[in-house]
Amino acid sequence: MIDVKLLDIIACPVCKGKLGFKKESNELICKFDHLAYPIVEGIPALLAVRARTITADEEI
Numbered sequence: 001m002i003d004v005k006l007l008d009i010i011a012c013p014v015c016k017g018k019l020g021f022k023k024e025s026n027e028l029i030c031k032f033d034h035l036a037y038p039i040v041e042g043i044p045a046l047l048a049v050r051a052r053t054i055t056a057d058e059e060i
Contacts, residue, residue, distance in 0.1 A: 002028070002039060012037075013046050029054065 002021050012019055012030035019028040019037070027036040028044055035051040036058070037044055 002042075002044070006044075010044065010046065014048055014051075029058075 007019065007021060007028075010019060010028070011017060012033060012035065014033050014035065015030065017030055017032045019030055021027075022029050022036070025036065026039045028039065028046070029036050030051075034054050034056075035048075036054045037046050037051050039045070
């Protein structure tokens with residue numbers, strides 16, 4: 001689980017947009033770039049090379 005306060009201050013490293021949290025996959029989602037960033041051991045891996053591309057039906 002990620003702290004709600006953290007979601008208010010972190011941004012997508014690609015577009016600097018707001019990220020959403022997807023609990024089922026434990027990922028941070030950028031709906032603008034269609035990228036999902038993993039959360040590894042409680043720490044968001046906000047590197048473009050670690051992100052995976054998501055489909056429209058996967059987004060939150």
